[in-house]
Amino acid sequence: MKLKAKMAWIIACSVLLTLFLLTVMFYAFTALFVSGYNHAELREMSAKLSERLEHAHASNGEQLAQVLQAFGSQYDGVGLELFGQDGKLLFSSANRTEPYTLPEMMARFADQPGRMFQGQDSTFLFEIAPDGQRYFVVFDIKGNSLQQVQLFLYFNQYAGWPFLVAPLILMIALPALIAFLFILFVTRRLRKLNHAMRHTDLRNEPLPLQDRSGDEIGALTRLFNEMSDKLYRQHLHTQRIEQARTKLISDLSHDLRTPLSVIHGYAETLQRGSVHDPETRLRHSTIIVQRSEYMNGLLVRLFQLAALGEPSTSFRAERDSIQALLQTIIAEYVLLLNDQGIEWRADLPESLVYIEYDRDSMAQVLRNMIDNAILHGKDGNYLGVRLREENDEASIEIEDRGKGIPEEELGRVFNRFYRVDKGRQSNGLGIGLSISNEIVRRHGGRIDVRSVPNVSTVFTVRLPLNVRTYDRGDELAAERK
Numbered sequence: 001m002k003l004k005a006k007m008a009w010i011i012a013c014s015v016l017l018t019l020f021l022l023t024v025m026f027y028a029f030t031a032l033f034v035s036g037y038n039h040a041e042l043r044e045m046s047a048k049l050s051e052r053l054e055h056a057h058a059s060n061g062e063q064l065a066q067v068l069q070a071f072g073s074q075y076d077g078v079g080l081e082l083f084g085q086d087g088k089l090l091f092s093s094a095n096r097t098e099p100y101t102l103p104e105m106m107a108r109f110a111d112q113p114g115r116m117f118q119g120q121d122s123t124f125l126f127e128i129a130p131d132g133q134r135y136f137v138v139f140d141i142k143g144n145s146l147q148q149v150q151l152f153l154y155f156n157q158y159a160g161w162p163f164l165v166a167p168l169i170l171m172i173a174l175p176a177l178i179a180f181l182f183i184l185f186v187t188r189r190l191r192k193l194n195h196a197m198r199h200t201d202l203r204n205e206p207l208p209l210q211d212r213s214g215d216e217i218g219a220l221t222r223l224f225n226e227m228s229d230k231l232y233r234q235h236l237h238t239q240r241i242e243q244a245r246t247k248l249i250s251d252l253s254h255d256l257r258t259p260l261s262v263i264h265g266y267a268e269t270l271q272r273g274s275v276h277d278p279e280t281r282l283r284h285s286t287i288i289v290q291r292s293e294y295m296n297g298l299l300v301r302l303f304q305l306a307a308l309g310e311p312s313t314s315f316r317a318e319r320d321s322i323q324a325l326l327q328t329i330i331a332e333y334v335l336l337l338n339d340q341g342i343e344w345r346a347d348l349p350e351s352l353v354y355i356e357y358d359r360d361s362m363a364q365v366l367r368n369m370i371d372n373a374i375l376h377g378k379d380g381n382y383l384g385v386r387l388r389e390e391n392d393e394a395s396i397e398i399e400d401r402g403k404g405i406p407e408e409e410l411g412r413v414f415n416r417f418y419r420v421d422k423g424r425q426s427n428g429l430g431i432g433l434s435i436s437n438e439i440v441r442r443h444g445g446r447i448d449v450r451s452v453p454n455v456s457t458v459f460t461v462r463l464p465l466n467v468r469t470y471d472r473g474d475e476l477a478a479e480r481k
Contacts, residue, residue, distance in 0.1 A: 010182055014175040021174070036146050037078070039124070045075065046126035046137050053130035065091055077145030083136040090135075108138075115143075122146060189217050193224060200228060202235040263291050317443075318359070321352040322394055322463075323387065325359060329366050330385060333374075337383060342374065347386040353394050355463050361439045368432040369398040369459050377402030377457060389465070393445075396461040404453035413449060436461075 052067050064082075068091045072080040082091040089099050108123045115122045124139045189211065196209055206228035211221040266284040330346050337344045373383055377400025384399035405413060414437040437447050445463040 010178055011175060014178045015171075017178075018171050018174050036144075037141055038146075042124050042139055042141070043126060045078075045139065046128055049137055050128035050130045053128070053135070069093070077142040079140030081138040081140070083138065085134040085136075087136075094140075108140075116146065118143075186217065189213075189221075193217070193221055196224065196228075200231075202232055206232050260291075260295070263288050316358050317356045319354055319356045320359070321354055322357070322362075322396070323348050323352055325363060326366065326385065326387060326396070329363060329370070332367075333370060333383075336374075340374070340378065342378065342381050342383055344383040345385070347384070349387060349389065351389075353387060353389050353465075355394050355465055357443055357463065362443070365436040365439050365461065366396070366398075368436045369461070372432055373398050373400040373402075373457075373459070376400070377404075379403055380454075392465050394463045394465060396463070397458050398461075399456060399458045401456055402454075404455065404457045405449070405451040406453060407451075410449055410451065414447070 049068075049071055052071060053064075068080060068082055072078065072093045080091070080093040081089065081096075084090050087099075089096065109125070112122060120143045122141050122143070124141065126137050126139070128135050128137055193209065193211075200206065206225070208225040208229075209221050211218045266288050270281060270284055326346070326348060330344075333344075370383070370385075377383070380401025380403075382399070382401040384397070386395075386397040386399070388395040388397075414433050433447075440447050440461055440463070443463055445461065448460045448462065449458070450460075451457040
């Protein structure tokens with residue numbers, strides 16, 4: 001629920017609560033302070049008694065007593081007496097039969113206002129005339145059954161003020177109090193979010209804020225949690241990149257220092273003219289060329305890795321058979337495989353498999369995969385290359401039977417600068433598989449790997465048969481969408 005809707009709901013509830021409290025206050029006030037008999041009610045009672053006596057005959061004392069007794073039983077705390085025109089006692093609810101003396105009657109009505117204010121029993125006299133006959137009815141009211149006179153008189157004079165001021169104060173104070181509590185609640189949530197923002201530290205894993213509300217603050221809190229988590233993961237990624245960069249510089253310096261020292265030594269020997277044998281000079285110069293080519297290969301790979309990250313880099317894709325490329329590359333490795341005693345097997349289908357691909361970049365992928373299989377799987381003395389067409393994909397498998405890859409390492413073999421073998425035994429910079437994976441991905445495909453250590457390791461390049469390659473700019477545009 002949005003904050004605007006919450007505020008409207010709170011105002012509506014506060015108004016309803018105010019009306020409810022006013023109703024409760026009215027009935028409670030009436031029950032506590034405005035209960036009991038007052039002069040107007042007693043006059044109305046005398047009028048009702050006159051109507052009932054219309055149908056009774058004053059000469060019939062028994063019938064008159066029945067009417068008066070039935071009438072008096074309807075009112076609690078009220079004593080009833082009826083006098084005739086001559087002052088004769090005709091009926092008494094107290095069962096008095098003797099006539100009153102003048103002092104007794106005067107004592108009943110003495111200091112009547114004082115009795116009323118002090119809550120004592122009070123006596124009220126009313127004249128009635130049923131059927132034209134004059135009677136006097138006397139009501140004896142118990143003190144606790146009589147309405148409080150002080151309060152009655154006060155409201156009789158100032159009735160408008162409390163019933164105007166009290167609701168007005170309640171209608172202003174209650175919504176204001178509820179609004180204040182709501183603002184306090186919102187401010188507390190904002191203060192909590194502000195504190196989390198101020199103390200965000202990317203070096204520590206962020207603790208998510210708990211706010212399940214559906215309003216704007218809840219949405220902002222969830223966005224902050226997502227942002228903190230994303231920034232933390234980016235920080236970890238940046239740290240890993242920085243560590244890899246530092247390691248790359250160290251490894252690159254090591255890889256370059258060794259061939260440089262070799263080149264320097266042989267070149268210095270040739271420069272001094274210490275070698276007079278033409279065959280020895282040829283061998284020295286060949287070693288210099290080989291070491292130079294090795295150094296150049298390292299630098300070329302680094303440049304390729306950097307070029308793949310440029311949005312402007314694109315492939316020149318052409319539709320062609322992948323068999324021809326595989327046969328060409330396998331032929332390049334035949335002599336090397338035979339020299340190292342590695343058994344090799346190429347399983348290519350007779351029917352041609354056509355895909356759209358950039359020949360140079362895909363050739364680099366296949367060479368990288370075969371080099372990786374020879375380097376890490378030479379202990380198994382086996383290299384297998386297979387091509388299949390399945391599920392609208394061209395599947396190229398490169399298999400070796402060397403030491404393999406531990407299961408916990410499989411998810412990281414395509415990371416840049418990552419090497420399964422942490423030793424420095426000419427294992428390269430750990431970027432060959434990363435470059436291959438990037439090239440295949442930008443051809444719309446993927447590389448899968450499965451490995452059983454010391455049994456079989458298979459890298460599978462899967463390429464779509466009817467999907468065009470796309471450049472880095474297309475990928476970035478898609479990510480923005």
